[in-house]
Amino acid sequence: MVTLSTVADMQAWSNARRREDKRIGFVPTMGALHEGHLSLVDRARRQADVVVTSVFVNPTQFGPNEDFAKYPRNLARDASLLEERGVDAVFAPTVEEMYPPGNRTEVRVLGITGVLEGWTRPTHFAGVTLIVAKLFLAVRPHVAVFGRKDAQQALVIRRMTEDLNFGITIDVGPTVREPDGLAMSSRNAYLTADERARAQVLSRALRKGFHAWENGERNASHLVQVMRGVLAEEPEVRVDYLAIVAQDTLEPADAVGPGTLVAGAVYVGATRLIDNWWVTPDGIGEF
Secondary structure (H helix, E strand, O other), rough: EEOOOOHHHHHHHHHHHHHOOOEEEEEEEOOOOOHHHHHHHHHHHHHEEEEEEEEEHHHOOOOOOOOOOOOOOOOHHHHHHHHOOOOEEEEEOHHHHHHHOOOOOOOOOOOOOOHHHHHHHOOOOHHHHHHHHHHHHHHHOOOOEEEEHHHHHHHHHHHHHHHHOOEEEEEEEEOEOOOOOEEEHHHHHHHHHHHHHHHHHHHHHHHHHHHHHHHHOOOOHHHHHHHHHHHOOOOEEEEEEEEEEOOOOOEOOEEOOOOEEEEEEEEEOOEEEEEEEEEEEOOEEOO
């Protein structure tokens, strides 16, 4: 496994693999890796000849009062885990490498970035789309793999990729959960023992809604009531949003059916956690 820190070196490595007719898989991360990230690496491996993983804590997707400064960073640990998983190259640039002086370009996806996560994090997706576009141009992958826990992000990236003709397949892997149902997240490390116990309420609420849907309930407002009833069991957990939307537009849906996303975000203490379930275009529910 090689570790590359400049765009020029990353492009040279990828161009060499392309000349060898190698299919490149890519998993972008912000480090602090857990089994959720590593499952995406495995998924990329099944679709490519070589796999690149980026480790970069992107400052432009953090708001002014968010956790950029304290976000966990341990490149040596992350690199060791990636090498054990068979990754071929790690791209770990500095902030100055990705955002050199004089940088003036933005990449924005309109409409679907102003809701859900965009309600309370209005600058977040502009940072996400900019860095992913820059990473795509550095890594030059054939397929890029994202996690379903960040469902809106995956939808936004797919839209950007199609609109800008990147020619990259966007694949989305399932959410990986702890034994108690909590979605794996690097931010789980912020939780105290008491907060960790309370945090389970989000996945518990979403699962209750999912089971109600499986048992025939389709009315969106009824399902929201079911899930909010569970969230109310933990009054110290503050709900940011709980929404049922169409995946293509992220506009509110009256009923849960093919192509619907059910998503929630909560604050457990100072830590913000997200989770979701959705129904595929074929009508298959996935939690």
